[in-house]
Amino acid sequence: MFKIIGFLFLWRLLGNPFLALIVLLVILYALDRRFVGIFPSFVKPLKRRGAIRRLRQ
Numbered sequence: 001m002f003k004i005i006g007f008l009f010l011w012r013l014l015g016n017p018f019l020a021l022i023v024l025l026v027i028l029y030a031l032d033r034r035f036v037g038i039f040p041s042f043v044k045p046l047k048r049r050g051a052i053r054r055l056r057q
Contacts, residue, residue: 003028 003024010020032039 006027007020007024010023011017014020016022029039031043
């Protein structure tokens, strides 16, 4: 229910339903990565690549 109310609020605030949906998905992703961790991390491969580069040196 909160997601629907949040979407409607963002829609009214931003004036664009697609932008409101993107903002809502970004907020949900950030909350999931912070507290639950179900969604994959986009930063982890970059950190792994940096660690491999440092180990090769």
